[in-house]
Amino acid sequence: MIRSSDGIEIPATLKEWCDPRHMALIVYDMQVGICRQVEGAAAIVERTGTALEAARSAGMRVAFTRHLSLPKKWMGTTQLRTAMAWQRRNDPDAVQPWFPRDAEATRIVPELAPRADEAVFDKLTMSAFDSTSLGFALRDCGVRAVAFAGIAMEIGIEPTARQATDNGFVAVVIEDACGFGNKEARDRSMATLRFLGEAVVIDVAGFCGALADAG
Numbered sequence: 001m002i003r004s005s006d007g008i009e010i011p012a013t014l015k016e017w018c019d020p021r022h023m024a025l026i027v028y029d030m031q032v033g034i035c036r037q038v039e040g041a042a043a044i045v046e047r048t049g050t051a052l053e054a055a056r057s058a059g060m061r062v063a064f065t066r067h068l069s070l071p072k073k074w075m076g077t078t079q080l081r082t083a084m085a086w087q088r089r090n091d092p093d094a095v096q097p098w099f100p101r102d103a104e105a106t107r108i109v110p111e112l113a114p115r116a117d118e119a120v121f122d123k124l125t126m127s128a129f130d131s132t133s134l135g136f137a138l139r140d141c142g143v144r145a146v147a148f149a150g151i152a153m154e155i156g157i158e159p160t161a162r163q164a165t166d167n168g169f170v171a172v173v174i175e176d177a178c179g180f181g182n183k184e185a186r187d188r189s190m191a192t193l194r195f196l197g198e199a200v201v202i203d204v205a206g207f208c209g210a211l212a213d214a215g
Contacts, residue, residue, distance in 0.1 A: 018210035020060040028150030033105025063119040069097030140141035151179035154185035
């Protein structure tokens, strides 16, 4: 632990950041309808499951995010433009809500089903810190670092990891447990995170090992 002259403590090792009392694991958008669209999703489910089991065994707080679609009557300019881009439609009247709240496509894949003591944050935005109470809940529980696994790196995990810093948290990106839809875009996202230097980038083995050391 590094300490400033003012007494500010800065964790200096992965083991210190992975203290289960002060870190939460965020499982990002591992939904049935999203995993169906991503090549290699089965491997991401497996690796995320390994990280999830390590977090649970260590007593770490776990949260899941789900991307929602509002009913069409509540889809405004931004939501319609996004839906048109994703669904490759030129007519806003031709889009359909892909992720209604109670739809099969919206639920978390059964292999990673949330437990009763784990939080689920529904969102409309790419960053999990917008349109949710995630930041409040983390601060309220004394969390200072968040580890990320899930899908997709280039769409939602990168903006969430970057916004974590703006919200006062250190982002720990479990790289091999983060899936992607487009490899080039994913590589750009990882290059940006590494360039900025604010996120800690590790793999599943490193995450599990740090938790074991911390325990």
